[in-house]
Amino acid sequence: MAKFYGLPQWMLTTLVMLIALCIVLQTGAISYSFRRLRTGWVRMVENGMECVILVILFLFAALLAQVKYALYCGFLESSDYYLIRQVAFLISAALCIATAVGTEMIWPFFAIGGSAVLLPMTEKITGFAYPFFFLTSILFFLVRSIHICLMRRQEIHTQISYVSIKETIDILHTGLLFFRQDGNILLCNHRMDELAQQMIGQSLQNGREFQQLLEGGSLLHGCSREVFGDQQVFRLPDASVWSISSHDIPLKHRTLVLLTADDVTERWDAVALLAHQNKVLEKRGQELRHTIEHLQTICEAEEIARSKGRVHDLLGQRISLLLRALRDDQQPNEALLMDFVRNLPTMLREDRTPSPDYRLEMLKKTFQGMEVSVEIQGNLPDDMEVADSFAEIAVECVTNAVRHGYATRIQFHFFQNDCWRMTVTDNGIPPVGPIREGGGISEMRRRIHRVGGTLELYTVPRFSIQIFVPKKGV
Template sequence: MTYADLSLLERRLLMLWVAGLVFIYVFNTARSLQLKRGFLYSFHTAAVVAAFYYIYNILGRIDEAVLDGRESVYIIPISWLLAALCFFTAYSLYLILAVNRWKKNNISGLSIKESFDSLPTALCFFLQSGVPRMTNKEMEKIVHELCGEELSDAGRFWLSLKYGERDGCIIAGNDPIYQLPDGRIFSFSLREMTVEKNKIYELIGNNITEEYRLNEELKEKSTEARWINERLRTLNKSITRITAEREVLAAKIKIHNEFGNLLLYSKSYLAGKADIDRKKLLTMWHNNNRLFEEAGPEIWQSTYSSAVEDAERLGVKVITDGQLPENALLKDILETAIKVQVNNTLRHAHGHTVYASYSMEGDKYVIVFENDGDAPKEEIREGGGIGNLRRMVEQTGGSLVLSHEPRFSMRLEIPVEPE
C-alpha cells in the first residue's frame, strides 16, 4: 500500500504531521542558534528541516496527481513513511529535551539575560554616550513610570534623577530618592567601571520602600521622644521649684510662729508679769529684726531673674509691660528670647534697653520684644540663637515672627495649652 492509495483525509493528516515536524525542527534550530550550542548541532537540525520540507513538497505533488487523476512518479510505501515519521517525531522530542537539559547545565547569553531580568534591583549598563547596553525589566518599568517613554539616553535619565527634575523626587543629589506613582520608593546610584579600556556606567535602583517607611516612623518617634524629654525636664524644674517653695513656706511658717511667740511674750512683759526675762525678750526682738532685715525676694522667686541680671551686667536694661506668665514651660522659652534680644541689642542694634510686652489674644500668649537700638539695614538672617528659639516655640505649636521695620522686633505667639 502506497501513499497514493490513502484517502484524502488520511493524506491530509499525514501532511499535517510532516508540517508539524518541520515547525518543531525549525524551533529547535532557532533555539540552538540563540543558545550558541555550536555550528555542527545547528547544521544538523537545519539539515533535518530541509529534508522534511522536501518530503512535504513530494507529498504535495503526489496529492495533486491523485486529485487530477494522473499517475505519480513517486511511489512511497505507507509503511516506510509512517516509520520515518515516528522516528523523527521521537527524535524531535529528544532534541527538545536535550536543548532544555543543555540550557540548565550551561550558561548562555540568554540565561544571563533571563537572570538579569528576574533581579528585584533595577539595573542599567550604558556607555559614556548614554546609549543603554543592557537594561533589566525592573529598570524599564521604572523609566516608563517616571518618564512615560522607553529608555533611549540613560545618561540624560540619570542627570534628571540627580537634579530632581522628575515627579516624585524626595531627595536629589548623588544618591537621589524617588517615589513612583504606585507608591514604591527607590534609591538610585551610579557606578563607573572600565571594561576592555571602555568606560561603562552602571545605574542601580534599589527598592527601599520598607526602609524608608521605618525611617519615617523612627523620625516621628524621635520627635515624640524629644518632646517627652522636654516635658520631663520641665516637670523636673517644676518639681525643683515646688520643693523650693515648700522650703520657703516652711521657713515663713517658722518665722510666723516665732513672731507670734514674740508678740505674746512682749504682751506678757507689758502686762507686768514678773516671770518675764527682759534680756530674753530683747534677744528675741533682735533675732526677729535680723530676719526681716536679711529677708528679700529670693532669686528663684524673681521671674526670668537670671536672664535679666545677665542683661544688666552687660549694660542692657530689660523693661516689661504686663505680668509675664509663670508657666514653667514658657519660662525657658522667654528666658531664651530675652537672651536673644539682649544679644541682638548689643551686637547689631547698639542699644541699651530691651522692651518686653505681654498680652493674651484668645487662647494664646503674645509676647513682643523690641529694643531702642538701630533698625536693621538688611533682611534678618536667623542664626543659632534665633533658630534655636524658633524650634522651641514651634515645638509648643506656637509661632515666631521677626520684623525689622520700623525697628527690630520678635513676636512670640504661644498656645496656653501646648500641643
C-alpha cells in the first residue's frame, strides 16, 4: 500500500468514494439475498459469501483510509493487517468455490480474483502496478454488487413464497375457503370473505357454521337460493349468481374441507335469455302452425266476409232506391222492381271466386302478422286460367316454405317473354338431400301440366322453384 502515497489526492478521494459506494451496494445485495426463501445449503453458502465480500470491502476501506488520513498515525506497509487479510481471502475463496460447485456456475470464481488483491503477496508481486489492480478490483466489486442486487430483486419477485401464494389466491375471482373438520379456518381469500359479508353480514369466523348456513340457514335480505340445473346457487343483492360447492381433501391423518365459490352469472343470464327466446319461438311456432293448419278456414272466412259485404252493398243500394222513392211519395216502377228481383241472384253470384291478385294480396296480409314477408315482383299473366294456377301455387309455396323450411321471407317474381314465368325463392333452411315430392309439389305439377307448363326444382345455390307456361298461339 506504500505505492498509494505517491497518488494525487483527487485520485485517493475517488477511490474512497468508490469503496463507499461498493459497501452500500453490497449491503443491498446481502439484504436481497437474505430475503429469498431458504432452499438448502447452497442458498446459505451464497449468503455467507456475500457477507465475506462485504468484510473484504471494509478491509479495502481501512487500508485506503490509513493511506489518505494517516489512520493510527502510522505508515502503511504491506504487512499491515496481514493475518486478517489472509483469513478473509481464504474464507471468501472457500465460499466462492462451494457456491460455484453448488450452483454449477463459473461466475463465483471471479470473486476469488477480486479478493486476491487484498493479499500482501499480491502487493509484493505487482509492485508499482498494485494501485491499478486495486482499482480494478474495486470496479469489479462495484459492478458485481449492482448485478447481484438486480438479480436477487428479480428472484424475489418471481419466487413462490407463502406470501406470494396468499396474494395470488386473494386476487382470484373464485372464492376459496379451507378449514378443518372442527371449523377452524386455515385459509380464506378476499372473494370468499366478500361473499360471506353479503350473505351473512359478517366476516367468516367458523368454516363449519358457514357451510351449515349455506345448506339451510337464513340469509340476509336480498340474497336468495335458486336452482340452476341440478345444483343450488345463490343470487346476491348485486344481481350476481354464485355456485358454492364443498370438497373433502385427505391430508395425512386428517381431512380438510374446501369450499369453492364460482361466479355463474353469465351462464345464469344466458340460460334465462335462452328460456325467454324459447318461449317466444314456441309461441310464434304455435301461431304459425295454427295459421298453416287453418289457412283454408281463414281463406273461407275472408271469402264469406267479402260475400257478406257484397250482399250488403247490393241490397243496400236497391233498398236505398226504394226508400227514397217511398219518401218522395213516388210509386216504384214495376219494371225496375222486376229487374231488381231478376238480376239480384246473378249479381250475387258474380265475383264469387276471388281474383288471383286479391288472393296474393290476402296471402301477404295473412302472413305479415306472423312476421313472414311475402314479396311479389311483376304482374300475374293476363290469362286468367294461368294466373289462377300461379296464385294457387303461390299459396302452396308459402305454406311449404314456412312449415318445412322455417322461412321468414318468400319472394315471387312474375315476368313474361315467349312464355309466362314464375320464380319462387325463400330464405328457409335448404334441403339436406334429394327432395322427395309429396302431395304439395305433386299437386303443383298437376296444376301446371293442365295449363301446358313445366315446373323445375333447384336446391343450389339456394332452394327455388321455376315455372314456365307457354303462351297460347305462340
